[in-house]
Amino acid sequence: xxxxxxxxxxxxxxxxxxxxxxxxxxxxxxxxxxxxxxxxxxxxxxxxxxxxxxxxxxxxxxxxxxxxxxxxxxxxxxxxxxxxxxxxxxxxxxxxxxxxxxxxxxxxxxxxxxxxxxxxxxxxxxxxxxxxxxxxxxxxxxxxxxxxxxxxxxxxxxxxxxxxxxxxx
Amino acid sequence: xxxxxxxxxxxxxxxxxxxxxxxxxxxxxxxxxxxxxxxxxxxxxxxxxxxxxxxxxxxxxxxxxxxxxxxxxxxxxxxxxxxxxxxxxxxxxxxxxxxxxxxxxxxxxxxxxxxxxxxxxxxxxxxxxxxxxxxxxxxxxxxxxxxxxxxxxxxxxxxxxxxxxxxxxxxxxxxxxxxxxxxxxxxxxxxxxxxxxxxxxxxxxxxxxxxxxxxxxxxxxxxxxxxxxxxxxxxxxxxxxxxxxxxxxxxxxxxxxxxxxxxxxxxxxxxxxxxxxxxxxxxxxxxxxxxxxxxxxxxxxxxxxxxxxxxxxxxxxxxxxxxxxxxxxxxxxxxxxxxxxxxxxxxxxxxxxxxxxxxxxxxxxxxxxxxxxxxxxxxxxxxxxxxxxxxxxxxxxxxxxxxxxxxxxxxxxxxxxxxxxxxxxxxxxxxxxxxxxxxxxxxxxxxxxxxxxxxxxxxxxxxxxxxxxxxxxxxxxxxxxxxxxxxxxxxxxxxxxxxxx
Numbered sequence: 001x002x003x004x005x006x007x008x009x010x011x012x013x014x015x016x017x018x019x020x021x022x023x024x025x026x027x028x029x030x031x032x033x034x035x036x037x038x039x040x041x042x043x044x045x046x047x048x049x050x051x052x053x054x055x056x057x058x059x060x061x062x063x064x065x066x067x068x069x070x071x072x073x074x075x076x077x078x079x080x081x082x083x084x085x086x087x088x089x090x091x092x093x094x095x096x097x098x099x100x101x102x103x104x105x106x107x108x109x110x111x112x113x114x115x116x117x118x119x120x121x122x123x124x125x126x127x128x129x130x131x132x133x134x135x136x137x138x139x140x141x142x143x144x145x146x147x148x149x150x151x152x153x154x155x156x157x158x159x160x161x162x163x164x165x166x167x168x169x
Numbered sequence: 170x171x172x173x174x175x176x177x178x179x180x181x182x183x184x185x186x187x188x189x190x191x192x193x194x195x196x197x198x199x200x201x202x203x204x205x206x207x208x209x210x211x212x213x214x215x216x217x218x219x220x221x222x223x224x225x226x227x228x229x230x231x232x233x234x235x236x237x238x239x240x241x242x243x244x245x246x247x248x249x250x251x252x253x254x255x256x257x258x259x260x261x262x263x264x265x266x267x268x269x270x271x272x273x274x275x276x277x278x279x280x281x282x283x284x285x286x287x288x289x290x291x292x293x294x295x296x297x298x299x300x301x302x303x304x305x306x307x308x309x310x311x312x313x314x315x316x317x318x319x320x321x322x323x324x325x326x327x328x329x330x331x332x333x334x335x336x337x338x339x340x341x342x343x344x345x346x347x348x349x350x351x352x353x354x355x356x357x358x359x360x361x362x363x364x365x366x367x368x369x370x371x372x373x374x375x376x377x378x379x380x381x382x383x384x385x386x387x388x389x390x391x392x393x394x395x396x397x398x399x400x401x402x403x404x405x406x407x408x409x410x411x412x413x414x415x416x417x418x419x420x421x422x423x424x425x426x427x428x429x430x431x432x433x434x435x436x437x438x439x440x441x442x443x444x445x446x447x448x449x450x451x452x453x454x455x456x457x458x459x460x461x462x463x464x465x466x467x468x469x470x471x472x473x474x475x476x477x478x479x480x481x482x483x484x485x486x487x488x489x490x491x492x493x494x495x496x497x498x499x500x501x502x503x504x505x506x507x508x509x510x511x512x513x514x515x516x517x518x519x520x521x522x523x524x525x526x527x528x529x530x531x532x533x534x535x536x537x538x539x540x541x542x543x544x545x546x547x548x549x550x551x552x553x554x555x556x557x558x559x560x561x562x563x564x565x566x567x568x569x570x571x572x573x574x575x576x577x578x579x580x581x582x583x584x585x586x587x588x589x590x591x592x593x594x595x596x597x598x599x600x601x602x603x604x605x606x607x608x609x610x611x612x613x614x615x616x617x618x619x620x621x622x623x624x625x626x627x628x629x630x631x632x633x634x635x636x637x638x639x640x641x642x643x644x645x646x647x648x649x650x651x652x653x654x655x656x657x658x659x660x661x662x663x664x665x666x667x668x669x670x
Contacts, residue, residue, distance in 0.1 A: 034506040052297035053406050056380030063380065063414050064571070065406070067297055071504065072407050074414055091210065092302040106511075113482035114414055115504060139215035139267075146222035153226060157233050 027099065030071035037106040037115065047073065047117060048099040048125065052089040055082060064088070064098060075100050076111065077119035087128025096128040173669030180235040182245050182252070185332070187231025189253040189322045193260055194224030196313060197306075198323070200264070204302030213302035216267040224260045246335030249660030250319055251384035254647055258282040258320055261310060268303045270294050272632045275639055284310025285318065287533050288651035289402025289624025290642065296407045302389060302406050308392040314532035314650070315399030315429075316361050323354045339655045342431045343533045346437040348364060349576060360436050361398070368394030368425050368571045372418070379415045397422050398429035399533040402499025402624035409499045416485070422500060423492050429526030430456075430496035430578045432540070434571055451568045453544040456495070463523040464491055470516030487516075490625075494523035497535040499624020508627045509611060517627075521614055524623040525595060535622025535649055537591045543568060543583045548581040590653040594620035594645050601641045602629065620645035 027048045034039055056063040060079050065072040067089070077100075091094025100120035105111075110118075147158035197217045204214030241249065261284075262277035271277040271455035276292040283290045293299060293307075313321065319336040334350040346353045369390045376386030389405055390471055406412040410422060427437075435453065438446040447453050469488050484505060493500045508517065527536015538644040551566035558564060566576040598616025603609055607629055615629040619642040630642070648656045 014513040030666045034504050037507070037510065053412065054381050054385055058380055065297075065408060065412065065453060067407065072297060072412075074408065076409065089297060091213075091298055107477055107482060107486075109479055109482065111414055112416055113477055113479070114411060114502070115507070116414075133212055135211045136215065139212060139219065143215045143222070146219055146226070148223045150229070152228050153229055157229060 029106075030068045030073055033104060034071065034115070037104075040104045041106040043104055044101065044120070045104045045117065046099060046101050047075075047104075048097070049073075050089050050097050050128070051085060051087070051095040055085065055088055068099060072149065074114060074116040075102070075119050075122075076108075076116055077102075077122055081119060081122050084122075084124050085132075089128065090133075093130055094128045096124050097126045099123045099125055171665050171669040174665055177237070177239065178245055180237050181239050181241060182249050183231050183235030183338070184237045185241055185246070185249045185322075186252050187228045187233075187235060187248070188258065189228075189318060190224055190231060190256050190260065191228030192321045192325065192608040193257050193318070194221045194228055196309065197224065197261075197264065198301070200307060203305055208301040210300045210302045213268060213300040214263040217302065217306070219267070220260065220263040223263060227256075227260070231307075232522075237405050240574050241332030241335050243335045243338065244658055244662075246332065247655040248662045249360045249654040250336060250339030251647075251651060251659035253318055253322075254282075254285065254314075254651065257285055257580050258643070258647075261285070261306070264306060265293075265303060268299065270296070270299050270303070274476065276632055277634060279639050279643055280307065281310060281481070282646050283624070284308075284401060284403065285314030286618060286646040287311045287399050287401040287497070287535065288622045288646045288650075290619060290626055290630045290646075291403065292630065292639075294632060296405075301405075304392065306407075307403050308395040308401075309519040311399040311401030311403065311533075312361070312365070312395040315401065316357050320354045320357055323351065324358065339658075341446035341649065342531055342563040344432070344434050346434050356437060357433050360433070360440065362426070364398055364428070365391070365394060369397060371421055372425075375415070375417050375421055379413060379418060393422060394425060395499060397425040397500065400426060400429050400496050400498040400502075400528065400535070400622070402493070404500070409502070410489075411502045411504070419485070419489055419502060423489065426492055426496040426500065429498070430532050430534040433533045434531055435529065438571065446571065449569045451543040451547075451570050451593070452539040453548070456529065459523070459526055459539070459542065460491065460495055463487065463495060463519050465518030465519075466522065467491055467516045470513050470519060473515060474513040474515070476511050476516070482507045490520060491523055494520045494623060494625060495526070495528065497524065497527045497623040499618065499620055501625065505626045505628045507573075507621045508614070508625070514610060517610060520625065521617050524589070524617045524621045524625065525540075527621055527623075537588050537621075540570060541588055542578060542585045545582060545588065547576050548584075551576060554566060587652055587654075591620065591649070594648055594653075599642055601638055605638055607633055615642075616645065620649040622646060622649050 027046045049066040050066045051064050052072055053065050062079055062082055063078055064075050066075055085096055087093050087095050100117055100119050101121040102117045104117050106115055107113040108116050192235050197220050201214050201217035204210045222498055237392060258278050258281045260271050261281040262274060265271055265277040265280055266274050270293050279292050300533055317340045319340045323333045323336060337350050348362055372393055373387040377383055392405045427461035432452055434451060435446060473489050477486060488500050525536060527538050528534025530538040530540040547566045547568050551564055554564045567573055595617045599613045602612025602616055611627050611629055614627045618625045
């Protein structure tokens with residue numbers, strides 16, 4: 001009986017640990033954060049997404065923006081925390097995907113009321129990459145063909161105008 | 170009896186429309202060259218080559234088929250303007266659609282109409298990965314549309330003084346800065362380009378000081394200036410002005426939004442040394458007064474809801490949004506959801522009033538305009554005085570706009586018709602929005618933003634919104650920018666074409 005009770009007790013403890021750790025690691029979406037900003041204000045949140053735009057260094061900190069596929073939120077992080085960042089997303093690159101853990105501010109008193117997250121940890125989930133976009137042959141053909149067509153049309157117009165033959169038009 | 174338009178009249182319209190379409194086609198070479206040389210983005214650049222060729226082909230064909238030496242009268246000129254804005258919307262949407270960042274051609278058309286009319290509502294998908302070439306075009310749209318599509322045509326492609334002036338009038342510009350319309354067009358572009366250079370340098374330097382790399386800083390600066398001075402509100406990154414997290418950036422942006430909302434006639438006075446005009450002009454006085462009233466309402470609303478605990482933050486956030494709304498720019502330092510979720514009805518009402526009244530006449534701003542608000546106020550005062558004074562007393566009311574003038578009934582009537590037209594537009598979009606199930610205040614907010622060419626969104630404008638609402642907002646933006654008259658002229662032309670004898 002004692003063994004059974006001890007077994008159930010251990011199971012219960014394990015369940016509690018697993019559930020509490022999954023609560024901590026629960027990732028909030030931008031829509032969650034913006035729609036429930038008051039509830040999240042000042043709380044520690046986990047937010048995951050792609051780094052986009054520019055990393056703006058300000059003294060010993062930096063601003064970066066993490067887009068979770070819907071909205072980009074500003075992250076204020078110490079410079080030491082962003083050294084691992086290799087790619088920042090734009091037209092030419094897919095940015096690193098990171099998970100940010102930090103304090104969410106609905107209206108940050110340190111940053112003029114901006115909605116932001118002050119990062120306490122930034123974990124790189126996947127590394128970004130350069131996006132190679134080969135020149136589209138189809139676009140080259142259509143572009144060249146349409147340009148020739150326009151030039152021919154212009155020449156034709158000039159030709160008829162120089163002959164003063166407007167009856168054909 | 171309604172008279173059917175004659176063939177010569179239709180040809181006249183076709184010819185001038187063709188010339189304007191040619192102008193639109195040529196402007197597409199700017200992003201084409203920038204995409205190839207500056208940004209190393211060959212595929213986006215090719216999108217513009219293809220689109221430019223299509224536009225130039227249509228423009229050449231129209232101006233050839235409809236060739237005429239007749240000058241353009243006011244009625245047909247208004248039809249030309251209304252059609253040319255629709256043509257600009259459709260042709261400029263081609264490169265955006267080819268970018269793959271728009272879900273449909275309608276979405277791309279929405280974006281270009283929003284750009285040309287200096288509104289700033291957007292349906293772009295994944296803006297943060299959009300090429301710089303396409304982004305440049307998004308921002309060039311307001312710069313072209315803000316000054317006026319016809320103004321470019323007047324400068325380069327259209328002959329005849331009376332026709333040019335009628336085109337100029339058709340684009341809701343009824344003030345000539347100098348007697349010659351060509352010189353007026355030149356001044357408008359000269360001043361805009363001078364400010365573009367100044368704005369790009371200043372914002373670029375601020376951008377570098379806040380951590381942007383030089384190339385990025387100056388690209389952002391050019392884009393933000395074009396959409397700020399032209400009161401459009403587009404930005405190269407999805408968080409809009411919030412992206413920069415900088416008070417200095419916000420202050421400089423506020424400056425350019427405000428001067429962008431000034432009457433070009435006022436700019437002319439300032440540039441020719443008549444600085445006193447700023448304080449004497451009915452528009453600047455009305456603008457100042459309206460901003461003060463709207464600030465009071467909005468701040469009271471924000472304070473009532475306790476949105477911002479700190480007074481400085483309350484002022485910074487509130488004032489930026491008020492100036493952005495009043496100048497009909499639509500730049501935001503908060504997220505769209507925050508308007509509805511946090512700001513509350515009173516603060517939103519303040520912003521709606523600011524958006525509805527708008528900036529100055531003959532500027533890049535939208536809304537009813539300060540000149541009209543000022544004249545309505547003066548006429549109202551004149552009527553009250555007439556009631557209070559002896560019946561034999563003659564009450565005159567003066568106002569100062571470049572020169573001192575007396576208020577006339579004819580003028581007040583014209584002002585009230587346009588004002589009522591704007592209220593009709595605001596109501597139309599609200600009705601459609603409410604009909605589609607959106608809450609009243611949200612629908613009113615978004616509709617006022619579209620028809621007033623502002624660009625603020627409380628979250629309704631989205632690629633997933635019903636197509637009927639997208640079309641309604643496109644019509645509102647178009648009619649709002651042209652101050653309805655050209656749109657009515659086009660409608661009348663079609664009625665005459667169908668029902669005329």
